[in-house]
Amino acid sequence: MTAITHWIHRLSPQTLAGRRTLVGYIFISPFILGFLLWFLLPAVTALWLAVNDWNLIRPPRFVGADNFLKMGTDRLFWQSLKVTTVFSIISVPVGLVLSFLLALLMNTKVRGIAFFRTVYYLPSIVPAVASAVLWAWILNTEFGLLNVLLQALGLPKVPWLQDPEWALPALILMSLWGLGGSMIIYLAGLQGIPETYYEAARIDGAGRWAQLRHITIPLMSPIIFFNLIMGIIGSFQIFTAGYLVTNGGPQNATLFYVLYLYRNGFEYLDMGYAAALAWILFFIILALTLFVFKYVGRMVHYEISP
Numbered sequence: 001m002t003a004i005t006h007w008i009h010r011l012s013p014q015t016l017a018g019r020r021t022l023v024g025y026i027f028i029s030p031f032i033l034g035f036l037l038w039f040l041l042p043a044v045t046a047l048w049l050a051v052n053d054w055n056l057i058r059p060p061r062f063v064g065a066d067n068f069l070k071m072g073t074d075r076l077f078w079q080s081l082k083v084t085t086v087f088s089i090i091s092v093p094v095g096l097v098l099s100f101l102l103a104l105l106m107n108t109k110v111r112g113i114a115f116f117r118t119v120y121y122l123p124s125i126v127p128a129v130a131s132a133v134l135w136a137w138i139l140n141t142e143f144g145l146l147n148v149l150l151q152a153l154g155l156p157k158v159p160w161l162q163d164p165e166w167a168l169p170a171l172i173l174m175s176l177w178g179l180g181g182s183m184i185i186y187l188a189g190l191q192g193i194p195e196t197y198y199e200a201a202r203i204d205g206a207g208r209w210a211q212l213r214h215i216t217i218p219l220m221s222p223i224i225f226f227n228l229i230m231g232i233i234g235s236f237q238i239f240t241a242g243y244l245v246t247n248g249g250p251q252n253a254t255l256f257y258v259l260y261l262y263r264n265g266f267e268y269l270d271m272g273y274a275a276a277l278a279w280i281l282f283f284i285i286l287a288l289t290l291f292v293f294k295y296v297g298r299m300v301h302y303e304i305s306p
Helices: 002-011 016-050 066-073 075-106 113-125 128-138 145-152 164-190 195-203 208-236 240-246 257-267 271-295
Strands: none
Touching: 016 271, 066 271, 075 113, 075 164, 075 208, 075 257, 113 164, 128 145, 128 164, 128 240, 164 208, 164 240, 195 208, 208 271, 240 257, 257 271
């Protein structure tokens, strides 16, 4: 570090402000380099591919907006958009509520709570492929754990992954496996709320429900809002479950948008159409994010009124 500082002093401008500016650029250079290489360059390349017809073998052929117009008559495009939208509408709010309730439970001061926090968080760090293999076994119709439990309760077996009516709900259930990540974020927020607020509320006669409604939820609203945004973005990018557990079936009931994009690019070798799909996904997520910021962001409290 001393050698670097000495080198900076030798090469930088003579003024203190100049040296500070140079040091600042050096510190942010990894981000700038990463942004240029891993975001801007792929985005520009995808935009160029989206207006070309390219199958990785022949040279690209300019087709203008044909790849975008093709989506209007593509039945699988609309099916994948429908499946992903339904998945998002159900999994995001359910995940938000359950992870928040779980964080409230894990915020209690009981003996051994650290063990339970670890147990609930562990699934979120299991690799996605390992989770998919595990859930493929849990949801197996013949010998899966879920059907064994249903039979123990006297209920019939459910063809989770073979019936188009059950396949998407099964993957929504599977998505709740990773609630631990959101739970930890909520838990950090809950532990940051000063205890004096609750003491004052109790002195005023407020019960647990009133404390939750008027103290906890308003103070947690920035974190709830953050998890909502991340949940929407993540739900529209779901891929692993649909690819490894059901491969988009049965009857395209779990054909997620990114899975369809992947198939066009790497199975059908239609890179131009895949790039166009990627750009449409970008605009969908951007529009949803802006919508949430405009209408849900108003309900976020960043400080308590005196």
